[in-house]
Amino acid sequence: MLVTLRCKELTNNTFPRINQFIDCLRCTDTELTMWINRMIPACTSGGKRKRKKVHRTAATKRSTARAYRVKMYKNRSEADKEAQRAYVQEWKAKRLAGIIRKLERQQQRRKNRIEAEKITIAEKEKFRKQRLAASKSAEQKEAERVALNEHRREKNRAASLSEEKKAEGRAKNAESERERRKIQNLLKTEEQREREREYARMNAIPELVERKEANCQKRWAAKTEEEKNEVREKRWAAKKRAWDAKSPEEQLAERVKQRAQSAVQRAKEKTKKEAQEAEELARRSTRDNSGRPAGGIIRSSEEMTVCELDLFASLARMERELHHKKRDVEMIMRDWKRFWSKVFDGWNSACRVDEDMPIEPPTFPNTDVLVGVLSRDHPPTEECPSRKKPPERRRGADVFLSATTKATNDTVDFVWKDSQGKIVNPSHVRITVGKYTSAMYLAIERYDNSLTKAYDELNDARIINYARRVVLFFAKEGGGYGTFYPRWFNPPTLKEPELARPRARTLAKRWAELLDMIEG
Incomplete structure (x- = not known):
């Protein structure tokens, strides 16, 4: 009805012809409304709207189109925008794939x-x-065959010449190598030659080595003085040539090296000479106690004869090795005096000799290592079932780790404990010494050091007790017993500790092999 009334109002001015009005009535409401709204400006202006013609360039058209697209894009919803973006991305991907x-x-x-x-x-x-090939004649083929054979002969001749040159080069190299070895032999010091002879003597048949040395001595003795002087001059000339060939820096380094070797050699000779002088002085200072009565009391080494003192040399060497941690050092007077001071420390032949005590296993305070703290309060355990936490079981308390070799199958056991010696779960421990393996290494090192120290003290006591038993024997027999050992004399066998480091090394190799097999 509204459409009809509106059409009646606009019939006279808007639809000059009846056909337009009929077409308008046949439209739907929406189409009619849009058509009327479009025609209203024309009606009010008195006829068809006239558009102003504007000359539009390509740039103007592009900017207008772009502004229109931007406006349309802004008026869209977010879903439409997202769909358009997805479509553009998909189109780009398809385009790139194409x-x-x-x-x-x-x-x-x-x-x-x-x-x-x-x-x-x-x-x-x-x-x-x-x-x-088909066009060649028989003569051409024969000529090519002859030329090929000649080429092969030339090639073989060149190869033989190259082999001869190589052989000559090898001979020259061998000759130069022999000359180099001769120069090196001339430059060798007497200490190096002695070391080489000793090495050859250890790795060769003794009879052959002795025969070779004897032959060398015979050849040298058979030479005249002129020949010997000539050999010495050759050695000196070779040394001088080698010295002149070196740079100033190398010469300086060689001088420093020679001085260091000379200093070491002089120190060894001095130590050896001091040891000999000390031994001779000890022999001279020892009184002749051959007339000491049987059953007397011996209070010091000065009351013993020289022959009796000689019998204690093996025991003194064993004590020296323990004192110097088994290092190869010369026996000097200081070691000899230390040995006898231990033997007669609060003891004489009128006292009894203590029995050898067995080695005690290391206790926890001797082998524990502080490796971390508790990360939280430790939960109750069988050893500590109380809910009330003591200070050593609370968060931040110190945690100790100890190692032991009491386990079977050549393994090493690690025990985590608090300051009171109670077991701690390692999952509640925060390591403060680095890594977990660092804590294990510290525990092994502390265990080995403690065990080695305990065994050294035990072995030292065994040596001293054995020396005291020999002193008791000489005191009972008197000074005229002679230079014979007692029938029961047998130096004590030193006990070796069973350390944790060899076991740990073996276990580490096994676990490393297992890890390689798993990862391989």
């Missing part, structure tokens, strides 16, 4: 074309050779 496929097809076609060209060229060359 370009890649196109390039791959072009590359493949290019490869196929190149291969086809190669095959064609090879076939043409083969065909040309076949035609050329």
Whole structure:
């Protein structure tokens, strides 16, 4: 009804012809409304709207189109925008994939074309050779065969010449190597020659070595003084040539090295001489106690005879090795006096000798290592079931680790404990010494050091007790017993500790092999 009334109002001015009005009535409400709204400006202006013609350039058209697209894009909803973005991305991906496929097809076609060209060229060359071979006469073939044989002979002749040159080069190298060895032998010091002779003596048959040395001595003795002087001059000339060939820096380093070797040699000779002088002084200072009565009391080493003191040399060496941690050092007077001071420390032949005590296993305070703290309060355990936490079981309390070799199958056991010696779960421990393996290494090192120290003290006590038993024997027999050992004399066997480090090394190798097998 509204559409009809509105159409009646606008009939006279808007629809000058009846056909337009009839078409308007046939439209739907929406189409009619849109059409009327479009025609109203024309009606009010008195006729069809006239548009102003404007000359539009390409840039103006592009900017107008862009502004229109921006306006339309802003008026869209977010869902439409997201859909458009997805569509654009999909289109770009398809476009890129298409370009890649196109390039791959072009590359493949290019490869196929190149291969086809190669095959064609090879076939043409083969065909040309076949035609050329077919066109050759018998004389040409014979000439080519002769030329080929001549070429082979020339090649073999050149190879033989090169072999001769190589042989000459090897001979020259061998000669130069012999000369170099001769120069090196001339430059060797007497200490180096002695070391080489000692090494050869250890790794060769003794009879052959002695025979060789005897032959060398005979050859040297058979030479005249002029020949000996000539050999010495050659050695000196070789040394001088080698010295002149060195740079100033190398000469300075060689001088420093020679001075250091000379200082070491002088120190060894001095130590050896001091030891001999000390031994001679000890012998001279020892009184003649051969007339000491049997059953007397011996209070110091000065009351013993020289022959009796000589019998204690093996025990003194054993004590020296323990004192110097088994280092190879010369026996000097200081070691001899220390040994006898231990033997007669609060003891004489009128006292009894203590029995050898067995080694006690290391207790926890001797082998524990502080490796971390508790990360939280430790939960109740069988050893500590109380809910009330003592200070050593609370968060931040110190945690100790100890190692032991009491376990079977050559393994090492690690025990985590608090300051009171109660077991601690390692999952509640925060390591403060680095890594977990660092804590294990510290525990092993502390255990080995403690055990080695305990065994050294035990072995030292065994040596001293054995020396006291020998002193008791000499005191009972008197000073005229002679230079014979007692029948029961047998130096004590030192006990060796069973350390944790060798076991840990073996276990580490096994676990490393297992890890390689798992990862391999």
